[in-house]
Amino acid sequence: MATGRTSAEFTTALRNREQLIGYWSLLDSPIAAERLARIGYDYLAFDAQHGLFGYQGMLNNLLATNTKGSTAVGMVRVEANDLTYIGKALDAGATAVIVPLIDNAQNAADAVSAVRYPPLGRRSYGPMRAQLRIGPDPADTHEQTAVLAMIETADGLANVEEICATPGLDGIYVGPSDLRLAIGGASSSDPSVQDEFEQALTRVRKAAETAGIAAGIHNADGTSAARRLAEGFTFATVAADVVHLQQIATSHLDAARGGAR
Numbered sequence: 162m163a164t165g166r167t168s169a170e171f172t173t174a175l176r177n178r179e180q181l182i183g184y185w186s187l188l189d190s191p192i193a194a195e196r197l198a199r200i201g202y203d204y205l206a207f208d209a210q211h212g213l214f215g216y217q218g219m220l221n222n223l224l225a226t227n228t229k230g231s232t233a234v235g236m237v238r239v240e241a242n243d244l245t246y247i248g249k250a251l252d253a254g255a256t257a258v259i260v261p262l263i264d265n266a267q268n269a270a271d272a273v274s275a276v277r278y279p280p281l282g283r284r285s286y287g288p289m290r291a292q293l294r295i296g297p298d299p300a301d302t303h304e305q306t307a308v309l310a311m312i313e314t315a316d317g318l319a320n321v322e323e324i325c326a327t328p329g330l331d332g333i334y335v336g337p338s339d340l341r342l343a344i345g346g347a348s349s350s351d352p353s354v355q356d357e358f359e360q361a362l363t364r365v366r367k368a369a370e371t372a373g374i375a376a377g378i379h380n381a382d383g384t385s386a387a388r389r390l391a392e393g394f395t396f397a398t399v400a401a402d403v404v405h406l407q408q409i410a411t412s413h414l415d416a417a418r419g420g421a422r
Contacts, residue, residue, distance in 0.1 A: 165232035168256040168295050168305040171203065175257070175307055175375050176331055178395040182386060183236065185379065185400035189214030191225035193402060198231035206236040206398055209250065210261055213403070216249060220290070223254045227294060238311075242268055247275040247308075248284050254291045257307035259334050264316035266323040273329040276308040281329070307331040309377065312365050313339035321365050325372035332375030332396070335365055366393050 166174065174181060183204035184197055189212075197205055207214070207222050214222070223235040234256040239246040242260050250258050260272040274282035278299040288297055296302035308329070312321055313336030325333060337358075338349035344361055346354045362378070369376035370393065377396040380386040381404075386397035 165198075166203065166234065168234055171234045171256055172305055172307045172331070174203075175396065178370075178373070178375055180390055181396040182390075183233070183396065183398045185398050185402070186222065187212040187401050187403045188406075189218035189222070190402070191221045194222040194225040195228050195231075197402070198226045198228060198233045200232070202233045202399075203396075204236045204256070205233045206238060206259065207255075208238045208401075209246070210238050210240050212238075216253070219250065220253045227254065242272050242275075244275045244283055244285075247272070251276065251284070251295075251306060252288050252291050254294055256295065256305070257309060257331070259309045259311060261311045261336070262314060262317075263310040263312065263324060263333075264314055265320045266327050269310045269324045269327040269330050272308055272310055273327060276306060277303055277329065307375075309334045309375070311336050313337075313343065315343040318343065318361055318364070321368045322371070325368045325374055330374060332377060333365060333369050335362065335376075335378040335394075337379055362389075362392075369395075 181203040183206050184202045185206050185208060186194060187208050194205060205226050207219055209219055219237060226233055226235040235254060236257040237250040237255040238259040238261060239250050247258050258276065263269050275284060276282060278284050278286060295305045309332045310324055310330055311334050312318060340361060341349055341351060341354060341358050344354055344357045366376050375395045378389050378394050379398050379400055380389060381400060383399050386399050389397050
């Protein structure tokens with residue numbers, strides 16, 4: 162069984178723009194997280210914005226990720242760009258937070274401030290669980306935790322260069338469904354805006370490269386993730402457990418019905 166990176170090693174790799182691959186979780190299932198953490202992914206991302214769990218679920222899934230044989234660190238997409246939400250995710254043991262709906266450099270600066278302790282930021286000190294794996298001294302914590310800004314709105318795309326240049330920001334993360342809607346798509350998968358969508362991804366990726374920060378993107382499957390990494394994104398997430406559960410169950414049902422005929 163491969164041995165995963167520590168939080169410090171993961172954050173260093175992320176900041177060095179090394180290629181990393183993660184998996185996205187919407188389900189409040191620590192048993193599933195425990196198994197997923199052992200497969201070989203570099204991180205598991207738990208979705209507190211659209212996922213099906215609250216604080217206790219987030220905590221339990223982060224605990225399950227830090228299990229024997231795990232290759233992954235825990236990452237959380239927080240509910241909003243809010244000091245309390247970000248602080249609670251970090252206190253629960255998240256190595257990185259993904260902050261949604263970043264529209265401009267000030268939004269990005271606010272997210273960075275929420276992740277850093279004074280005098281660099283506004284995070285309140287109280288890592289009751291996180292201190293067992295991260296930090297606990299502020300300087301060490303800052304080296305071992307990362308903050309990622311989501312690019313998923315029209316304003317975020319328009320201001321992506323300024324966002325990427327925000328001091329202390331470790332990376333950006335593309336939310337493709339919202340971004341496709343933001344550029345005029347009629348649905349989250351509207352193929353009629355594919356050219357515009359690809360141009361937007363190129364702009365985002367190049368902005369991150371110029372700023373020297375990580376560039377990540379959400380993907381429906383591993384093939385798509387491989388494509389984006391080959392294009393120059395530095396980390397890619399495969400999504401998501403609830404969707405894949407339905408897909409694999411459906412495929413087995415179809416196979417069983419076909420074999421019975």
